[in-house]
Amino acid sequence: MANVPEDLHYSKDHEWVRVDGDQAIVGITDYAQNSLGDVVYVELPKAQDEFAANEAFGSVESVKAVSEVFSPVTGVVVRINESLADEPESVNSDPYGEGWMIRIKMSNSGEVDSLLTAAEYEDFTKAESE
């Protein structure tokens, strides 16, 4: 069973958001990393890049496949997780911790309210895997 921490917000594209003041930390969920398999490459944007909600900000590659990752919120990238360049496997081993991808300064923090709660996301993944 995939791990879905209570205190995060989730997108239907399998990203998670941790709110930290007016900033959002974004990564992909345990369910997503498990479906992808071994992550071997993560392509991230640069600091200062701007993204609208649901816009692709990068990609995650496993041995077999490439998946885009989407920003669940609108804003400006303030930091990226540079350690993923050398340790992309953190996305598998610790998707909600070491495997975080970007930190965004949100232009509208109200957007997180439209994301899924942990319980809703869990139902969503169950429906998707059926």
Added chain:
Amino acid sequence: MGGRMVDFGGWDMPVQYPAGTIEEHLRTRNHAGLFDVSHMGEIDVRGADAIAFVNRLTSNDVRKLVDGQAQYSALTTPQGTVIDDLLVYRLAEDHLLLVVNASTTEKDWEWIESHYAGESVELNNVSSDYCQLAVQGPDAQAILQTLTDLPLSEIKYYHFTRGTVDGIEGIVSRTGYTGEDGFEVYAPADRAEQLWNKILEVGQTGTPTGVLPCGLAARNTLRLEAGLSLYGHEIDETTTLLEANLGWICKLDKGDFIGREPLARQKEEGVKRKLVGFEVTERGIARDDQEVVVAGQRVGKVTSGSPAPFLKKNIGFAYLPVEFANVGQQVEIDVRGRLVGAQLVKAPFYKRTK
């Protein structure tokens, strides 16, 4: 088993088991991997003209085979392109078994049947009669030996013998698609599960050095590192054997076979494009169908591109015009709009040391 399944040529196949593709790949290189390749097709050819018939339809020389020997070959079109690549097993002078790709089995069967010209042969599509399990890796022989009295060490590469494995009658062949030593076992389809479980058991699966069940993704990365072609990628009905560096299975002097003439002509005139191996030299992973760029010109396409888990590089094959098809040539790959540097290298990318 908890494998992630995918539809593959109409078969539900595991892409990977819980260990994951990288671990499956490495375990096969270092110890042993077990692959269920029962989806492969088998066509049985019997009769006094079996060898002559198959020799007319395939590019390698079937007459060179002795009983108990197998041969890599291809079914060719009249243009010298590839209907399928296959293994030809000689069970007896009047009995051959053709092992073909899953996705092409029906096409191959129709092609072979339609080229029957009154020879003394009986053709049977026996694909559903057989299961096929591949045990691959340096520990493959030791594992399989615990299940059979057959003297496995005496079976030479691309040879096989008939006998029992775990009491099941079958064919044990020293062949594979991973670049490692190993065996492929053909047995009655209804014994697949017994054989699978038994090999995992005696191979001490679940231990750090035991045999690991491997899925299609690892099968693909292993064959790619080993520089082996995959039908539908490096070879198909638009590529000739010579362009695909398969001249070694093209026995132009063996007498007539379908596609011989254009292949002989191409050999004399030289190919215009060639399959080449490359290694990505910048950050990025080349994938199937991406374009290859030389000096700003789009000159070719990637046929297979993937991370190579053992080599820890990103590698691939591509077709390029011969003027660029030299080892050391710098190219770029269009990875979803970003040009990523790569260099042509010698294939196979990986060669086992013994």
